[in-house]
Amino acid sequence: MTTPANLQKRIQRVEMCDIVKRFPGVLANNKVCIEVNAGEVLALLGENGAGKSTLMRQLYGLYRPDGGQILIDGQPQVFHSPADAIAAGIGMIHQHFMLVPTLTVAQNVALGLKSSREPQLDLERVSKRIQELAQAYGLKVDPEAYVWQLSVGEQQRVEIIKALYRGASIIILDEPTAVLTPQEVNDLFVTLKRMTQEGHGLVFISHKLHEVMAISDRIAVLRDGQMIGSRPAKGVTRDDLVKMMVGREVKPLAPQPLQTGPVCLGISGLRAMGDRGTEALRGVDLEIHASEIVGVAGVSGNGQRELAQCLAGLRKNTAGTIQLNGQDITQASLLERMAAGQSYIPEERMRDGAIREFSVQENLFLRDHAAPQYTNGIFLNFARMAARTREVIQQYSIKAPGGDTPIKNLSGGNIQKLIMARELSRQPKALIAAQPTRGVDIGATEYIHQRLLEQRANGTAILLISEDLDEIRTLSDRIAVMYEGQIIGIVARGEATVEQIGLMMAGIPLQETRAKASA
Amino acid sequence: MNELFSLAVITGILTSAIRLATPYLFAAVGEAFAQSSGVVNLGVDGIMLVGAFVAFYVTLQTGNLWLAVLAAALVGLLMGLLMSLISVTLKAEQGISGIGLYMFGLGLSSLLFKLLVGTVQTIDGFKVIKIPLLGDIPMIGEIFFQHSLPVYAAFLLVPVAWWFLEKTTWGLKIKAVGQNPAAADSLGVSVDKVRYFSVCLGSVLAGLAGASLSTALVNLFQENLTAGLGFIAVALVYFGGWKPAGILVGALLFSTVNAFQLWMQVLGVNISSDVAVMLPYLLTIAALVFATNRVRQPAALNKPFERGEN
């Protein structure tokens, strides 16, 4: 591959001026202006559907603006396709990864580039160059590995290498941290810092304000397709940003513990195999009471996902039992579990929770379409369903032109909200919620948290699995920390510090740290 | 029954098997290109028929076999462009457009045959070329090294196709477009261009498959000469797991069954010829049931691509 000599011509400044972009029924960008300079991180904030991805997709040549101009170092540019944007020195890491799982890392990187031995591929050279880049930017990855074998964090590193390999000097990162563990986020930030030192300009999109304040130099806020303002990151407070984004204040929740009921969900001695053939759950014991939220914390890959899947009935356990209100549901099917009063919010909501080609309304009624209030005999009562859809769209502030819009046209966060709405609209006895606010904006996160607390107040036993430690600490009455397929310890609200929980996540039991502290 | 297992007959069966594998190989390897890029072209049989007729007719008129092959490749290309236009640019349902293309090819080749030729006639096709030395080895020489040029070419196509798909930048693009067109698109690879190329390349090979049939195997043309051979070629692509080597194994399996069946008829083995003719097709179904490898299937197979979905 002819590797562009690392940044042959570095972009000093990219400007987007008065960008207008319309979709049927939506004005996604309304005269938006931003600028990015070499060596700085511009954070782009905004609620779900504010138009962040759309704006960046125009800079990357995936969409053509309906109005406005893109300038690179003062020169007007017209990008007909990503090929043009790449040639101009722009790179993009997409909200949903753009990798070919059946190909190797090196093949994914080499895709679409000229080879030094055209028409033959030159993968050895590509691999060597990948390793150089990995070294220079702290992006550990094996060029010979197949992408389907990689963890999410590794896949993201491949995406960054793809952009760097093409000599991108301005790199857009669309919600890169949404799927990362806190440790992986730290690693990513180290890489991003190195990139700005090398003179790259970065656009960083995230819904997590503490990340935005930690990494960015300037912050621009979009609302409903319009630029609300842009300011230096220094001195900005969380409350300022929330006000700009949502237009009102959003205060952190401080729920009070409730009188808990009897054990609702009882798990004992649960064992199960993981996807890679090793034992993922190695004897999990946990009891969740009615009116209680138990949060499961842990570095991803320590069995949390498998635990959720076992409880939902999507994965066979090899030993142990699961009881719901005293009834053994270990062998029960998905449907029987639902009938017994269990609800499940899957982690991979795009894949397991929604049908892309279906409309908002159809997705909302995937499960409850046969419920008596939405049917007339054997016919569906579309009027009722439409009314309910409008209600949900309003309650969860889902940005969609209407109930009949196919969800593939919704922004990432709005699809998440829709599925949350569907699952939270019932009153289950037990609820398993995996990463319920991943990719969701602040306002909607608040709403979802309130709904979870409301369900708790109504007597639901909730198992909350999340990689967001703040979320766990805010909502959970008790926190169970998972390590290598077991629960290494359970602490009550306020019983342990963030640091202690962090140590537990690394496999050090609470007693040990306490003993050390007192010694 | 005993004579079926004499050395001479076995040699005869295997020689025929190698010969008969030729059109399967051309057509199935071609289809593998199209499918690897995400387009199922069910029109292979139709393209083969037109290719077979054109090659036959040009030979009949000019006696120039090379001109015949070139003409077959050209009509293959034209029909490939038509298929691409319908399924890639206009994003029509691929299965339906393929069946349409097949019917078009079937009708067109029959019509042209009736108009221009009328009666079944034979032509002087490609001559057998005996490879020096190798061709003299007893049995082996006869089975493998005494064939006409198209037969050798078909077998040579297998490693070339493997090299192309696995070792070149174009092959990488084709596979990426078939697995995740959005990813390829985001790297500036033109999905439509790659699909046009793959479908057209496959169709040229289908045209050549037809030509090999009419100018090297049977040296004549008649209505529906292929008798569904192109559909077996499509099945072979699934059977072979989208890999040229797998296709080779499948093609040899089918051609051997076919050769066996022909020889049974020649030797007057007491079995209904209808049953014998059914054999390869039954095998197709059985093989598909047991051998489909869904894991390797191009994930975007049969899915038109449109940019701009999240």
Ligand SMILES: Nc1ncnc2c1ncn2[C@@H]1O[C@H](COP(=O)(O)OP(=O)(O)OP(=O)(O)O)[C@@H](O)[C@H]1O
């Ligand atoms: N291809 C499309 N067709 C129709 N409408 C679209 C399309 N892409 C985006 N939209 C609409 O444009 C608006 C902006 O979407 P965009 O994806 O830019 O939001 P976002 O700010 O990235 O949100 P999120 O934080 O949820 O990712 C949304 O209302 C969305 O429904």
Ligand SMILES: [Mg+2]
């Ligand atoms: Mg987005």
